[in-house]
Amino acid sequence: MHPMLKPALRRAWRSAGTVQFGVTHAHAVKFGPLDIATGSFLELLDGTRGLPLLREEARTLDLSDHQVDTLVGSLADAGLIDDVRAAGPETDALRNRPGALDRHRPDLASLSVVHREPGGGMRRLAARRAMRVQVRGAGRVGAAIAAVLSGSGVGRVEVLDGGHTEPWDVSPGGLPPTAVGERRDTAARQLVRRSAAGAAPRAAETAGSPGGGEPGLSLVVVAPRDGLSAYAPDPRSAEPWIASGTPHLYAGVMEATGVVGPLVLPGGTACAGCLALERAARDADWTRMLSQWRSGRRTAVQACDLGLATAVAGLAAAHALSFLDGELPASTGTRWEAALPLLDWRPERMEPHLDCSCGAAGHTGRERSSTSDTRQDTMAG
Known part of the structure; x- marks a missing residue:
């Protein structure tokens, strides 16, 4: 291990013996007490030294080996230490692609802030390369989502859509003006390739087994050009994902209203069928109007609207990446909605319906259990 203080967290002395790492409430940590010697030792934690060399140089500061090990351990427990040489075949493969790693340095910095353990950011960024995500829709929302996922390191991003690109499909973060007239799926594949930091991984890299083959879907993002299919999704279209246990996330724009979510965990959270049953129960005329x-x-x-479509695409892509990295984002079982002109994002909890065949109504207590430790509130008090 070559310990390094996480460079993405800005550092400032709160007092003579306390350092604050980070600016924002969500990720800031107060650390202390520190004296002159231990404060000087912090400057050695730049990732260029292993623990043996750190102990040796710390002796010039009158720090014992035990003090060094204790200090490094305390910093690591506080989520302040990164390991730039985190081991594993996936991280080694990422390091062997220096151009791609340079492109991903902002993503890596963000992951290092979010995930406390040393090397956690590098391992998650490397793991994205083995994932396969399908985006259904290549309009202003779907194409931009696909581009962000590909640019964020997801190894295989597939885009499904029909027809040909129209002028109103074009957006700065999605399909370019030169794509007008091309098949949407072809234009989207080209967009995904351009957005990626390097070539797509070979099948053997992503299959998860020595025999190779196509990896299973990690996530489906439903971002149809017709926003109604995201606002009121057809349960029949989701039946294959429910049957196979494939997580899927809805996103789109309907009549100047942006929608992100719900993220459906089959058998664990409300699905499109639950949404349809609940809405029909609330509004006796809904089914007739929907047809x-x-x-x-x-x-x-x-x-x-281009601004709203871009906001929806960015938020949906961020939620998708959070899920792929092992978290349960706020769209899990919840739909976020914002309408022009005020753009006040509001959540609506989607409860599993007892009459839905997905079976999620029997598992409502488990969908919010996080796959990672809850970050302690270090700014309290």
């Missing part, structure tokens, strides 16, 4: 909205051929251009 009318879904029927017929729509020729009008969707009310999908």
Whole structure:
């Protein structure tokens, strides 16, 4: 291990014996007490020295080996130590792609702040390369989500959509003007390749087994060009994902209203079928109106403001990445909604329905259990 103080956390002395790492309430940590010697020792924690060399240099500061080990251990327990040489075949493969690693340094810095354990950021960034995500929709929202996921290190990002790119599909973070007239799926694949930091991994790298083969889907992001399919998703379209246990996240824009979520964990949180049953129970006319909205051929251009579409795509991609990194983001079993012009994001909890065949109603207590330790509030008091 080559300990390094996490460089993404800015450092300041609160008092003569206390250092604060980090600025924001969410991630700031107060550490102390420190005297002149231990404060000087902090400058040695830059990732260039292993513990034996750190102990040797610390002796010039009159610090014993025990003091060094205790201090490094306390810093690590506080989530302030990173290990730039975190071991493992996936992290080694990432280091062997220096150009890609340079592209991902902001992502790596963010992951190091969020995940406390030394080397946790590097391991999660490397793990993304073995993941396969499917984005359903290549409009202003879906294409931008696919680009962000690919640019964030997800190894395989597939985009499914039909037809040809229209001028109103174009967006700064999504399909370019040159894609107009091209098949949407072809243009989206090109966008994914351009957004990635290097070539896509070979099948043997992502299969998770020596025999190779296509990896299973880690997540499906449903971001249809027709926002109604995200706002009121058809339960029939989700049946294969429910049956296979594939997590899926809805996102879209409907009539100048942005929607992110719910993230559905099959059998654990409310699914599209639960949403349909609950809405029909609240509004006796809903099913009749919905069938009318879904029927017929729509020729009008969707009310999908570019700023709102970009915000929805960014938030959905961030939630997707949080899930892929092992967390349960706030969209798990919850839909976030914001409408122009005020853009006040509000959550709506989606409860599993007892009459839904997905079976989630019997598991409502488990979906919020996090897959990682809860960060302690170090700023209290």
